[in-house]
Amino acid sequence: MKAMINNIDNIIKHINESNDFIVTSHISPDGDNVGSTLAMYYCLKKLNKNVYYVLDDNTPLNLKFLVKGVEILRSNELKINDYSLISLDCGDKSRICVSDEIINNSNKLICIDHHASNNYYGDLNYIDSEASSTCELVYNLLVRFYQVSNLNLIDEKVATALYTGLVTDTGNFSYSSTHPSSFEMAKELLILGAKRDTIIQNVFQSNPFNFYKLLGDALNTLDIVESKIASIMLTKEMLKKYSISFNDVDAITSYTRDIQGVEVGILLKEKKENEVKVSLRSKNYVDVSEIAKTFNGGGHVRAAGCTIYDSIENAKKLVLQEVLKTI
Amino acid sequence: MKAMINNIDNIIKHINESNDFIVTSHISPDGDNVGSTLAMYYCLKKLNKNVYYVLDDNTPLNLKFLVKGVEILRSNELKINDYSLISLDCGDKSRICVSDEIINNSNKLICIDHHASNNYYGDLNYIDSEASSTCELVYNLLVRFYQVSNLNLIDEKVATALYTGLVTDTGNFSYSSTHPSSFEMAKELLILGAKRDTIIQNVFQSNPFNFYKLLGDALNTLDIVESKIASIMLTKEMLKKYSISFNDVDAITSYTRDIQGVEVGILLKEKKENEVKVSLRSKNYVDVSEIAKTFNGGGHVRAAGCTIYDSIENAKKLVLQEVLKTI
Numbered sequence: 001m002k003a004m005i006n007n008i009d010n011i012i013k014h015i016n017e018s019n020d021f022i023v024t025s026h027i028s029p030d031g032d033n034v035g036s037t038l039a040m041y042y043c044l045k046k047l048n049k050n051v052y053y054v055l056d057d058n059t060p061l062n063l064k065f066l067v068k069g070v071e072i073l074r075s076n077e078l079k080i081n082d083y084s085l086i087s088l089d090c091g092d093k094s095r096i097c098v099s100d101e102i103i104n105n106s107n108k109l110i111c112i113d114h115h116a117s118n119n120y121y122g123d124l125n126y127i128d129s130e131a132s133s134t135c136e137l138v139y140n141l142l143v144r145f146y147q148v149s150n151l152n153l154i155d156e157k158v159a160t161a162l163y164t165g166l167v168t169d170t171g172n173f174s175y176s177s178t179h180p181s182s183f184e185m186a187k188e189l190l191i192l193g194a195k196r197d198t199i200i201q202n203v204f205q206s207n208p209f210n211f212y213k214l215l216g217d218a219l220n221t222l223d224i225v226e227s228k229i230a231s232i233m234l235t236k237e238m239l240k241k242y243s244i245s246f247n248d249v250d251a252i253t254s255y256t257r258d259i260q261g262v263e264v265g266i267l268l269k270e271k272k273e274n275e276v277k278v279s280l281r282s283k284n285y286v287d288v289s290e291i292a293k294t295f296n297g298g299g300h301v302r303a304a305g306c307t308i309y310d311s312i313e314n315a316k317k318l319v320l321q322e323v324l325k326t327i
Numbered sequence: 328m329k330a331m332i333n334n335i336d337n338i339i340k341h342i343n344e345s346n347d348f349i350v351t352s353h354i355s356p357d358g359d360n361v362g363s364t365l366a367m368y369y370c371l372k373k374l375n376k377n378v379y380y381v382l383d384d385n386t387p388l389n390l391k392f393l394v395k396g397v398e399i400l401r402s403n404e405l406k407i408n409d410y411s412l413i414s415l416d417c418g419d420k421s422r423i424c425v426s427d428e429i430i431n432n433s434n435k436l437i438c439i440d441h442h443a444s445n446n447y448y449g450d451l452n453y454i455d456s457e458a459s460s461t462c463e464l465v466y467n468l469l470v471r472f473y474q475v476s477n478l479n480l481i482d483e484k485v486a487t488a489l490y491t492g493l494v495t496d497t498g499n500f501s502y503s504s505t506h507p508s509s510f511e512m513a514k515e516l517l518i519l520g521a522k523r524d525t526i527i528q529n530v531f532q533s534n535p536f537n538f539y540k541l542l543g544d545a546l547n548t549l550d551i552v553e554s555k556i557a558s559i560m561l562t563k564e565m566l567k568k569y570s571i572s573f574n575d576v577d578a579i580t581s582y583t584r585d586i587q588g589v590e591v592g593i594l595l596k597e598k599k600e601n602e603v604k605v606s607l608r609s610k611n612y613v614d615v616s617e618i619a620k621t622f623n624g625g626g627h628v629r630a631a632g633c634t635i636y637d638s639i640e641n642a643k644k645l646v647l648q649e650v651l652k653t654i
Contacts, residue, residue: 172499173513174527180514186500187510200501201610205585209551212582216546219539230536255539258532283532 007126008144011110014124015044016149020083021051022106026090027097029055031168031203034063036088036112036134038070039161043142043153054078055097065202066164075099084108087122089134089165091115112137132175132182135165139185156193163194168203210242211249217241218252225320228327230256231266233312236273246271250279257281264288264323268312276308276315286326294322334453335471338437341451342371347410348378349433353417354424355574355604356382358495358530361390363415363439363461365397366488370469370480381405382424387574392529393491402426411435414449416461416492418442418625439464443616444625456627459502459509462492466512483520490521495530498581502629537569538576544568545579552647555654557583558593560639563600573598577606584608591615591650595639603635603642613653621649 015021023040025033037053044051054073059066075098085106087096091113096103103109111122114137116129131137139154139162146152154162166186170178173186190196214234221233234249246269256265264286267279278295280288282302289304295318297306308315342348350367352360364380371378381400386393402425412433414423418440423430430436438449441464443456458464466481466489473479481489493513497505500513517523541561548560561576573596583592591613594606605622607615609629616631622645624633635642 167501172501174494174499174531176524178517178523180517183510183514183517187507187514190505190507190510196505197503197611204501205610206587207585209549209557209586212546212549212586216543216549219543219546222536222539222543224536258534259536259539260533262536283528 007124008141009148011112011124011126011141012145012148014084014108014110015047015049018084018108019050020080021049021086022054022078022080022083022098022102023051023086023088024054024090024096024098024102025088026092026095027057029057029059029063029097031063032133032135032165033089034059034066035161035163035165035168036138038066039135039138039142039158039165040086040088040112041070042155042158042161043145046153046155050080052078052080052083054102056099057097062203062206063164065198066161075102078102081105082107084110086110086112088112088138089114091118093121112141130177130179132177132179133165133169135162135169136182136185138162139189154189154192156195159189159192159194160199163189163196164199164203167199172204208244210244214238214242214244214249215252215255218249219255222255224259224262226324226327227261228263229266229320229323230259230262230264231268231316231320232256233316234267234269235312236270239269246277253279253281257283263327264291266316266319266323268316268319270312271307274309274311276310276312278306278308278315278319280304280306280319280323286323291319291322291326295319334451335468336475338439338451338453338468339472339475341411341435341437342374342376345411345435346377347407348376348413349381349405349407349410349425349429350378350413350415351381351417351423351425352415353419353422354384355577356384356386356390356424357577358390359460359462359492360416361386361393362488362490362492362495363465365393366462366465366469366485366492367413367415367439368397369482369485369488373480373482377407379405379407379410381429383426384424385572385574388535388572389530389533389575390491392525393488402429405429408432409434411437413437413439415439415465416441418445420448439468442625443627444620457504457506459504459506460492460496462489462496463509463512465489466516481516481519483522486516486519486521487526490516490523491526491530494526499531504627504629534578535571535575537571541565541569541571541576542579542582545576546582549582551586551589553651553654554588555590556593556647556650557586557589557591558595558643558647559583560643561594561596562639563597566597573604580606580608584610590654591618593643593646593650595643595646597639598634601636601638603637603639605633605635605642605646607631607633607646607650613650618646618649618653622646 114131253267292304295306441458580594619631619633622633
């Protein structure tokens with residue numbers, strides 16, 4: 001804990017002593033990515049710093065409400081030379097979503113992150129893989145900032161940004177990474193004005209009508225093997241029928257896992273003929289990253305993926321063969 | 328607030344001065360119903376009271392883990408005459424899920440509830456319609472009990488029961504009834520040993536395979552009116568086809584609400600011919616408890632219910648007529 005406080009304090013010291021910052025995060029933005037980057041951006045603005053939010057990727061539709069009115073630059077639009085780069089929620093230096101030039105030219109690389117795989121790639125690091133979210137780390141930093149400077153930087157906007165990362169990275173406080181400290185943070189953010197209802201509605205309650213029609217069809221393909229392996233198939237015709245993008249159906253994967261007695265859930269998505277994206281989830285004991293590896297894929301123990309170049313029916317057979325070996 | 332404290336204190340005083348209790352709740356048990364009743368049951372046991380858990384309805388499958396080893400009696404199995412009846416989470420005296428005889432023969436009827444429609448039907452009442460859940464009220468009572476007696480009744484089992492009601496009645500902390508106090512409670516319950524992961528897996532990730540097949544069919548009935556009202560119909564044939572109990576399908580209600588632009592979601596469940604249970608949800612501005620009231624139902628501003636004695640098609644028309652007046 002002492003070391004962690006020191007890390008925070010070094011970052012606070014550096015912020016106090018510097019004027020120019022770029023804040024950024026990882027490719028394929030999510031709630032914790034946008035929330036933590038945006039919170040840091042607002043706070044540096046409040047401290048009258050010169051700060052740029054740079055990210056070479058698009059904000060997902062359900063998070064656009066959060067960045068409304070915020071100028072997010074692409075790497076090639078940036079015109080400063082002398083700056084510190086703050087990388088938030090990015091476990092791997094190679095996933096930082098700005099140009100290599102911006103990374104290499106920074107005076108100081110500051111890394112704030114909660115990924116277990118983070119190798120402390122920053123010049124200054126505040127890493128805690130036990131934390132629920134990077135937003136919780138930014139919150140801790142702001143609480144510490146208040147302790148040392150008596151300046152509260154958490155206004156309604158900052159609270160809203162941080163709350164978003166907290167709920168998205170904890171699956172609405174349901175993952176085991178949700179600690180008592182996460183609830184303390186949620187409580188304080190609500191008191192400080194976090195627009196909880198706006199967040200919930202935009203992030204979780206604004207699915208397209210057609211998504212649910214597609215889900216209905218998808219559930220008709222739900223299949224279970226040996227009571228422990230469940231799978232759903234999404235053909236390209238199904239996606240086309242409802243005009244739902246290939247990238248907007250990953251939430252369906254959880255329906256294969258959240259079944260009584262099921263250990264491994266499989267979602268098969270047909271991208272085009274003889275190209276099937278496979279998402280794998282496990283509940284308790286199967287390492288699905290090992291299964292994905294046999295098809296040149298990868299991922300984590302409980303969530304992994306791969307691509308199989310065959311028909312969707314054959315892809316299902318091939319994956320089931322591998323999964324059955326682990327059950 | 329003063330009045331509320333007094334209510335709690337009167338109930339605590341009565342508990343301290345009495346020996347025999349029946350705890351019960353409303354028909355069609357849910358997480359807050361089971362959690363609050365069970366927590367009160369365990370606490371009265373700890374105080375060496377003679378206590379019976381009586382309920383003339385079945386515990387939903389996903390909550391069975393909570394009541395494992397607990398004897399839940401039917402009204403006709405009960406053989407005591409002299410008792411206080413504690414009704415938890417029951418907004419209406421007519422919904423108390425024990426026989427009229429048990430209600431009428433009680434020495435004292437104690438009501439602990441958070442439904443706005445509650446008319447203070449108990450001899451002693453602790454009602455707070457602002458509370459997230461009845462479990463939050465039981466938690467407040469136990470905190471107050473600790474303040475006055477220095478006796479902590481919240482062990483792992485009680486914490487787990489209360490946490491269950493909190494997450495189910497707040498939709499995983501997402502409803503606007505989730506206050507800073509709810510997060511304070513969640514934090515303390517985690518510290519006191521609430522088995523959060525067990526709750527999440529059992530309540531949300533252990534759906535019967537057939538539940539998802541039913542959901543698939545249910546989504547085929549998904550209908551939207553004026554882009555703002557969505558409904559799903561579950562006929563008794565659909566429930567029978569998949570052997571899913573009437574009490575195990577309430578989770579489907581949220582699919583009607585979580586659609587982009589939808590303000591009111593409606594789930595129509597056919598219990599038997601010409602008896603349809605209607606669940607209503609709203610997102611922003613429609614008070615669905617008012618709609619439920621026109622059909623002699625009740626509930627909360629954002630979640631309410633009623634029963635319509637007509638065909639499911641007519642019930643849908645009747646509810647839509649009322650909802651359309653509010654949009």
